[in-house]
Amino acid sequence: MSLTRTNAARPGGQGLMERYRRYLPVSKNTPVVSLNEGRTPLIYSEKLSRIAGLSVHLKYEGTNPTGSFKDRGMTVAVSKAKEKGARAVICASTGNTSASAAAYAARAGMSCYVILPEGAVALGKLSQAMMCRAKVIPIRGNFDEALAIVREVSSRTKVALVNSVNPDRIEGQKTGAFEICDAMTCAPDFHLIPVGNAGNITAYWKGYRDYAAAGRIRRLPRMMGFQAKGASPMVSGKIFSKPQTIATAIRIGNPASWLSADLARSESGGLIDAVTDPQILAAYRWLAAEEGVFVEPASAASVAGLFKLVRSGQLKKIAGSALSRKTAVCILTGHGLKDPSTALDCIRTPRPVPARLDAVLKEMHS
Numbered sequence: 001m002s003l004t005r006t007n008a009a010r011p012g013g014q015g016l017m018e019r020y021r022r023y024l025p026v027s028k029n030t031p032v033v034s035l036n037e038g039r040t041p042l043i044y045s046e047k048l049s050r051i052a053g054l055s056v057h058l059k060y061e062g063t064n065p066t067g068s069f070k071d072r073g074m075t076v077a078v079s080k081a082k083e084k085g086a087r088a089v090i091c092a093s094t095g096n097t098s099a100s101a102a103a104y105a106a107r108a109g110m111s112c113y114v115i116l117p118e119g120a121v122a123l124g125k126l127s128q129a130m131m132c133r134a135k136v137i138p139i140r141g142n143f144d145e146a147l148a149i150v151r152e153v154s155s156r157t158k159v160a161l162v163n164s165v166n167p168d169r170i171e172g173q174k175t176g177a178f179e180i181c182d183a184m185t186c187a188p189d190f191h192l193i194p195v196g197n198a199g200n201i202t203a204y205w206k207g208y209r210d211y212a213a214a215g216r217i218r219r220l221p222r223m224m225g226f227q228a229k230g231a232s233p234m235v236s237g238k239i240f241s242k243p244q245t246i247a248t249a250i251r252i253g254n255p256a257s258w259l260s261a262d263l264a265r266s267e268s269g270g271l272i273d274a275v276t277d278p279q280i281l282a283a284y285r286w287l288a289a290e291e292g293v294f295v296e297p298a299s300a301a302s303v304a305g306l307f308k309l310v311r312s313g314q315l316k317k318i319a320g321s322a323l324s325r326k327t328a329v330c331i332l333t334g335h336g337l338k339d340p341s342t343a344l345d346c347i348r349t350p351r352p353v354p355a356r357l358d359a360v361l362k363e364m365h366s
């Protein structure tokens with residue numbers, strides 16, 4: 001019998017653990033569990049550049065294997081859990097963490113437990129986790145309560161916790177910064193990103209600093225994080241016990257990485273701001289309609305934030321006279337197909353017409 005092992009010719013194949021091995025906690029003994037994540041497109045937006053007055057790129061994380069940036073962290077977290085002998089992983093999730101954990105656990109031959117806030121997870125994500133045979137347990141509570149429970153479970157049992165409080169998740173997710181710097185041959189001036197549990201802004205900041213320490217880049221970006229107004233504890237300085245937003249992926253009232261995200265903001269001379277649901281939905285629709293980039297609502301918070309900074313004149317004020325020579329990258333964290341119901345709520349359902357040329361022509365011009 002001969003097996004062709006194209007992808008597995010080297011363990012991990014084309015995944016980011018191989019590409020960025022020397023920056024990651026991976027050794028010869030680490031069984032690399034990969035779905036060829038990373039290498040996501042960095043898309044130049046001429047329209048956003050014109051609107052904002054500086055060069056704007058979109059980092060589209062929706063093309064990762066399970067459709068969100070969570071895969072970058074999960075390849076490392078599941079590989080390390082397997083290396084340590086764990087046979088099961090557990091996470092609390094607003095959706096994408098569960099979809100990613102379930103996929104990587106399936107690939108690794110491990111079990112996966114998922115604790116979700118009942119009724120607050122987009123349909124696409126739930127179906128992904130269940131198809132990858134995760135044990136899904138909805139609770140009558142919010143994400144923050146789910147996270148408290150899984151932390152307790154993992155401290156009492158051998159089930160490995162794969163939320164972003166696991167440092168291996170942060171290590172994997174920092175590779176997003178490496179890819180941006182590799183593509184631009186420097187760091188952008190402004191890094192705009194949605195903030196929920198605040199793991200990703202923490203990870204990107206670590207990635208930029210690691211690359212600077214390695215001599216790959218000379219200067220660091222300003223980190224600009226955006227929370228949804230109804231779930232904006234870092235902006236108001238107090239925990240939200242009942243976070244509310246249409247952007248379910250960032251519906252978090254007490255971010256686990258609050259402190260490190262705050263450090264990213266202060267050390268980089270950046271900011272954490274809030275955008276309203278109407279602002280998020282406007283950016284969500286704009287990205288699909290004007291750039292053909294369909295993201296999930298939470299992902300649009302970075303672009304909603306850019307629009308807000310442009311409108312208020314704040315971007316100009318921070319950048320000074322050299323605005324046109326500056327660069328910004330907006331992170332688009334997840335794919336639009338994750339949450340088809342929000343998309344369908346935004347559009348008019350098309351009405352069938354008779355199967356005749358004249359009827360179709362008439363409808364085309366209506």
Ligand SMILES: *Cc1c(COP(=O)(O)O)cnc(C)c1O
Nearest residue numbers: 096196197198199200249333334
């Ligand atoms: C997880 C997630 C976020 C929030 O990232 P944090 O690391 O929790 O701040 C934003 N958008 C999407 C699509 C996500 O899945």
